[in-house]
Amino acid sequence: MKFGYTxxxxxxxxxxxxxxxxxxxxxIKFKTPENDYGELxxxxxxxxxxxxxxxxxxxxxxxxxxxxxxxxxxMEIAFVTENISEDFNKAIAAGAVLYKGIEExxxxxxxxxxxxxxxxxxxxxxxxxxx
Numbered sequence: 001m002k003f004g005y006t007x008x009x010x011x012x013x014x015x016x017x018x019x020x021x022x023x024x025x026x027x028i029k030f031k032t033p034e035n036d037y038g039e040l041x042x043x044x045x046x047x048x049x050x051x052x053x054x055x056x057x058x059x060x061x062x063x064x065x066x067x068x069x070x071x072x073x074x075m076e077i078a079f080v081t082e083n084i085s086e087d088f089n090k091a092i093a094a095g096a097v098l099y100k101g102i103e104e105x106x107x108x109x110x111x112x113x114x115x116x117x118x119x120x121x122x123x124x125x126x127x128x129x130x131x
Contacts, residue, residue: 010118019094026040068118092114
């Protein structure tokens with residue numbers, strides 16, 4: 001068995017794919033004709049987005065959508081880069097929202113946090129030394 005996908009349910013799949021393509025340079029791997037599901041080429045594990053309507057269809061009344069205006073769920077996605085300041089600022093210019101600025105952790109890693117227009121927390125960080 002292997003980890004195959006991370007899927008976030010979003011209001012607008014096409015808009016979200018476009019933001020991640022522009023802000024982080026990921027290419028679109030797959031998109032349904034209905035624009036209710038799409039995948040990005042993001043490395044070994046596929047990053048996917050599905051519409052909130054599909055989430056409601058899959059989970060019924062148990063589905064709770066994320067929101068940019070509400071407190072965040074306890075999850076995030078993280079992108080590792082050697083050029084944290086440049087990539088952080090590029091993402092903001094492309095439409096990501098500053099959540100917490102870049103800081104250096106005690107172990108030497110630099111980390112900053114953004115949110116996309118859906119409210120998903122995005123960590124931009126440098127590699128951890130030795131990994």
